[in-house]
Amino acid sequence: MKNWQRRLLGILALGGGASGISSTVNAVVQGQVLAISAFIPIVFALAFFVWGVWCGVLMLEGTKKALYPNAVFWLAQTPLLQTPVLAYTAFCGAQLQVFVKLSPFEAGISSSLLGAQFGMGIGQPGARITVGVNLFALCVSLWLIQKCKRAEQNLILDATTSA
Numbered sequence: 001m002k003n004w005q006r007r008l009l010g011i012l013a014l015g016g017g018a019s020g021i022s023s024t025v026n027a028v029v030q031g032q033v034l035a036i037s038a039f040i041p042i043v044f045a046l047a048f049f050v051w052g053v054w055c056g057v058l059m060l061e062g063t064k065k066a067l068y069p070n071a072v073f074w075l076a077q078t079p080l081l082q083t084p085v086l087a088y089t090a091f092c093g094a095q096l097q098v099f100v101k102l103s104p105f106e107a108g109i110s111s112s113l114l115g116a117q118f119g120m121g122i123g124q125p126g127a128r129i130t131v132g133v134n135l136f137a138l139c140v141s142l143w144l145i146q147k148c149k150r151a152e153q154n155l156i157l158d159a160t161t162s163a
Contacts, residue, residue, distance in 0.1 A: 006060070009070065011060070012056070013052045013053070014060065016049075016093030016094070016114065016116045017051070017093075018049075019114070019116045020052065020116030024046055028042065045120075048076075048092065048118050049092060052092035055073040067144055068148050070144050071141050074140040075137070078138045080130065080131065081131060082128065083124075084123075084124055085123065085124075088119070089117065090119070091112065091115070091117050091134055091137065094113050095111060095136055096136040097109065097110045097135070098132055100131055101130045102129040103129065111136075
């Protein structure tokens with residue numbers, strides 16, 4: 001991986017995570033989130049954003065152990081789902097989401113750079129069914145998975161040649 005690629009992904013994850021932590025804590029401190037039912041989503045959001053900061057630091061440090069955690073982190077940002085029963089969306093750093101809403105039908109694209117968002121919900125009567133994919137996160141995760149596989153192959157080759 002080239003230094004600029006590693007640095008860009010590290011900055012996106014670290015900056016997005018820090019932005020998400022800041023905005024979540026700010027909303028709680030200002031009393032914007034008072035419902036007890038919001039406690040679990042807030043905990044998940046903070047955990048997600050801390051994970052982003054950790055993945056960003058790993059990537060900036062340039063260790064080979066950064067590839068797999070970052071691939072999983074970016075993969076977790078891929079889906080967008082909203083139904084009356086369940087809702088989930090997350091991004092940390094950057095997004096390019098393509099989505100479809102049903103009833104009435106609507107298709108769209110949403111993008112953000114150096115930001116953060118986390119949403120989850122259970123039991124939202126009347127919510128429009130929405131399905132989407134964060135193309136940016138999908139591409140990054142697939143690229144990092146490919147890098148992981150190449151790193152494993154090189155490790156196996158190194159082990160067989162040194163034996």
